[in-house]
Amino acid sequence: MKKKIGIMGGTFDPIHIGHLIIAEKAYEQFDLQQIRFMPAGNPPHKQDRKRQTTDEQRIEMVRRAIAGNPHFALSLEDMKPDEYSYTFRTLERLKKQNPDEEYYFIIGGDSLFEFDHWMKPDRICHSAIILAAGRNSVARSEVEDQIAYLSEKYQGEVHLIDVPDLNISSSMLRDWIQSSDTFRYYVPEPVYEYIIEQKLYQLEEA
Numbered sequence: 001m002k003k004k005i006g007i008m009g010g011t012f013d014p015i016h017i018g019h020l021i022i023a024e025k026a027y028e029q030f031d032l033q034q035i036r037f038m039p040a041g042n043p044p045h046k047q048d049r050k051r052q053t054t055d056e057q058r059i060e061m062v063r064r065a066i067a068g069n070p071h072f073a074l075s076l077e078d079m080k081p082d083e084y085s086y087t088f089r090t091l092e093r094l095k096k097q098n099p100d101e102e103y104y105f106i107i108g109g110d111s112l113f114e115f116d117h118w119m120k121p122d123r124i125c126h127s128a129i130i131l132a133a134g135r136n137s138v139a140r141s142e143v144e145d146q147i148a149y150l151s152e153k154y155q156g157e158v159h160l161i162d163v164p165d166l167n168i169s170s171s172m173l174r175d176w177i178q179s180s181d182t183f184r185y186y187v188p189e190p191v192y193e194y195i196i197e198q199k200l201y202q203l204e205e206a
Contacts, residue, residue, distance in 0.1 A: 002102040006035040007094075007128065009078060009105070009171070012058050014195060015065045016187045018073075018108075018168040022133050025163040026106050029070055030131060035072050035106075037062050038090070041079040053200055055079060064190035088120040092128035103128035109135030109165055112146055116153075125156025132158060135164035177201040184204060 008023045015037075023035045039058050051059075059076070066072035077094065078085045083144070091103060105128040109114070112132040115121055130150070134143045147158045168186055176183045178201055184192055195201065 003102055004030070004032045004036070004104060006030070006039055006104045006106055006131070007075075007091070008035055009040060010040045010089075010139065012037070012039050013053055013061050013170050013202070014058075014061050014187055014191060014192075015172060016093050016168050016170060016173060017185075021107060021166065022108065022161060022163055022190070023072065024069075026104065026131050026161050029162055030104060030159070032104060033071070035111040036077075037066055037072065037073040038075045038078045040085040041085060042085050051146060055168055057200065061191050061194060064145045064194055065188045067106065069192065070110070086119050088118075088123040088127065091124060095127050103199070104131050105129070106131045107133070109133050109138070112150075113138075115150055115179075120195045121150075122154045122156075125154040125158075131161050131195065133161045133163050134165060134168065174201045 006023065006026050008017065008019065012019065016191065019037075022053075023037070027035050039055070039062055041055060059079070063074055066074065078090050087105070091105065094101070094103060103123065107130065109132065112135075115130075118124065132143075132147065134140065136179070143160060147160055150156070151158045153180075173183050173186055177195065188197070
């Protein structure tokens, strides 16, 4: 029997409770053995991130966020700052290196409707089962139609994670922090303390 491994990718700038809740629900719903949080080193679609933190800072936030959960793990497999991070390449490399593992790639509701525009979506679907969160702003029937469409088009498995859309985004939190609005409890407490301590996402004059 292959080990069922969930992959939670993203820039995590910063990681927030929405990421953790989606990952935990995927773990429970699909009987996974581990969720690996995989920060992207150089995603091609996010080259102009405002108030960008360093790779080391993003890694440390993920490390702090998942500490204490025995089935969450940090993976630096995608942390390659000298080249673009493409999901299909990462998954194919992992599949080749670890034939005893089966991968479940976890995406958010926005990514579900943008998946057609990703690089080599067919190769992603051939390397992993896709687990997608829904969106409260989109009817469940539309989400299910999109899942059926992607499954048929790319001849892969795409499933819906039964989790509510918390309407939290990293960009929203960065804006709040810059504006000195409260963001406590939207991120795990160790991450909150780290952001305050390091003065992350603030304007330079602040």
